[in-house]
Amino acid sequence: MIGDDDTGLYRSTFQEIPQGDEIMKAGVLGSGMVGQAISARLAGLGHYVMIGTRDPNKLGEWRASHKDVKIGSFAETGGHGEIIFNATNGAGSLEALKLAGESNLNGKVLVDISEPLDLSNGMPPSLFVNNTDSLGEQIQRTFPKVKVVKALNTVNANVMVYPQRLANGDHNVFISGNDAQAKETVADILKSFGWLHILDLGDITTARATEMYIAIWLRLWGALGTAMFNVKIMK
Amino acid sequence: MIGDDDTGLYRSTFQEIPQGDEIMKAGVLGSGMVGQAISARLAGLGHYVMIGTRDPNKLGEWRASHKDVKIGSFAETGGHGEIIFNATNGAGSLEALKLAGESNLNGKVLVDISEPLDLSNGMPPSLFVNNTDSLGEQIQRTFPKVKVVKALNTVNANVMVYPQRLANGDHNVFISGNDAQAKETVADILKSFGWLHILDLGDITTARATEMYIAIWLRLWGALGTAMFNVKIMK
Numbered sequence: 001m002i003g004d005d006d007t008g009l010y011r012s013t014f015q016e017i018p019q020g021d022e023i024m025k026a027g028v029l030g031s032g033m034v035g036q037a038i039s040a041r042l043a044g045l046g047h048y049v050m051i052g053t054r055d056p057n058k059l060g061e062w063r064a065s066h067k068d069v070k071i072g073s074f075a076e077t078g079g080h081g082e083i084i085f086n087a088t089n090g091a092g093s094l095e096a097l098k099l100a101g102e103s104n105l106n107g108k109v110l111v112d113i114s115e116p117l118d119l120s121n122g123m124p125p126s127l128f129v130n131n132t133d134s135l136g137e138q139i140q141r142t143f144p145k146v147k148v149v150k151a152l153n154t155v156n157a158n159v160m161v162y163p164q165r166l167a168n169g170d171h172n173v174f175i176s177g178n179d180a181q182a183k184e185t186v187a188d189i190l191k192s193f194g195w196l197h198i199l200d201l202g203d204i205t206t207a208r209a210t211e212m213y214i215a216i217w218l219r220l221w222g223a224l225g226t227a228m229f230n231v232k233i234m235k
Numbered sequence: 236m237i238g239d240d241d242t243g244l245y246r247s248t249f250q251e252i253p254q255g256d257e258i259m260k261a262g263v264l265g266s267g268m269v270g271q272a273i274s275a276r277l278a279g280l281g282h283y284v285m286i287g288t289r290d291p292n293k294l295g296e297w298r299a300s301h302k303d304v305k306i307g308s309f310a311e312t313g314g315h316g317e318i319i320f321n322a323t324n325g326a327g328s329l330e331a332l333k334l335a336g337e338s339n340l341n342g343k344v345l346v347d348i349s350e351p352l353d354l355s356n357g358m359p360p361s362l363f364v365n366n367t368d369s370l371g372e373q374i375q376r377t378f379p380k381v382k383v384v385k386a387l388n389t390v391n392a393n394v395m396v397y398p399q400r401l402a403n404g405d406h407n408v409f410i411s412g413n414d415a416q417a418k419e420t421v422a423d424i425l426k427s428f429g430w431l432h433i434l435d436l437g438d439i440t441t442a443r444a445t446e447m448y449i450a451i452w453l454r455l456w457g458a459l460g461t462a463m464f465n466v467k468i469m470k
Contacts, residue, residue: 121367126366126367127366130365130366130447131362131366131450132356132361166469166470167469167470170469171469174451199455200458201451201454201455201458202457206454208450209453209455212365212447212448212450212451213448213450213451215366215443215444215447215448216409216436216444216445216447216448219437219441219444220434220468222436222437223434223435223436223437224468226470228470229469229470230468230469230470231466231468231469232466232467232469233455233459233464233465233466234401234402234405234406234465234466234467235401235402235459235461235463235464235465
């Protein structure tokens with residue numbers, strides 16, 4: 001599914017750059033499914049995107065169909081972005097962010113999409129941090145001058161960037177962070193992706209909640225037989 | 236809200252005993268909000284209900300308006316019920332079930348509604364077991380001959396027993412357990428409560444998922460300002 005944003009299928013309705021939205025330089029750390037999806041979507045929206053990877057070869061085929069996305073090291077990507085997306089594996093996130101460079105990141109908004117998945121206990125994965133702490137908080141503590149906003153970590157990569165492809169967008173995404181303005185910035189980006197229902201859960205400690213939600217997400221994935229689902233809050 | 240089932244408001248549509256449903260002797264362990272709600276609802280549906288408590292005085296006022304519910308000790312309630320509901324505080328559940336009596340419980344379906352809440356770290360509560368284990372599994376391991384079905388632990392007491400009062404019942408409840416027939420029995424009871432969308436997540440290990448979900452439930456409660464909400468799975 002990743003990469004089919006190039007079909008132009010939704011471009012006329014969802015890929016327009018909304019009036020007044022600012023074109024940004026975005027740095028996306030991580031070149032797996034999530035990093036690729038976020039990078040392609042941001043580039044499709046007109047932003048200047050660099051995807052950061054340790055292994056540019058990994059992006060061989062994808063690169064050919066996404067020439068509007070630059071490829072760089074983590075440090076180059078940290079320097080490029082006015083806003084940074086952490087799409088690295090949770091277990092390697094702190095290290096990846098250190099490679100991106102604290103001085104590169106300081107003062108910037110960091111959209112943290114990572115999951116603290118621990119694969120050592122078999123499937124489904126457990127979490128290497130949870131309950132009274134979270135990976136989002138660990139990142140915020142390690143980089144106190146970065147404006148960490150946890151978001152998008154409760155859905156699969158395709159739903160993240162094309163929420164309207166699922167139930168016409170009638171479902172929820174959550175954001176957590178300490179900086180109100182940073183959360184507004186992230187909410188604007190989510191709206192530009194097509195998100196209709198964005199729920200601010202509170203400060204970065206609420207990342208525990210969305211990270212622990214992965215436990216039921218994984219079981220729902222198993223029970224439903226598809227990753228193309230999400231929850232809608234009914235009240 | 237607890238107790239307003241006596242108004243008869245929904246009785247004509249939802250409190251009818253569905254054709255073919257069996258009248259059961261039900262034992263409800265725990266006399267807090269959840270135990271009261273489950274007991275009153277089951278009694279309203281025509282079942283023979285005993286509520287088990289350590290402190291009958293706690294039920295003073297409630298008792299006066301729910302004379303169709305017997306009150307007993309945990310042991311008496313374990314003996315009374317053909318099906319047992321664990322509505323005790325998670326921290327005291329194993330002890331309460333031991334008081335109910337393993338020989339009383341063996342071979343029976345136990346609907347486990349408890350949450351492993353740890354209040355020692357302040358608010359919101361954390362969980363005293365999670366991630367690679369769950370309270371549902373602890374109960375199943377401690378009582379291997381009991382058919383434990385985790386259910387209803389993802390919504391507040393009023394939504395549990397009157398799901399139709401929220402969004403016309405258009406939202407989900409989850410069940411977890413090792414015994415397929417026990418899960419069918421529980422699903423039938425949930426349907427008699429008004430549940431339309433019952434999702435079987437799998438064996439009792441999936442109780443980890445619904446117990447960990449309490450983390451986001453608590454944050455949603457805070458963000459939404461009401462406990463009258465639930466999630467609907469959109470796919």
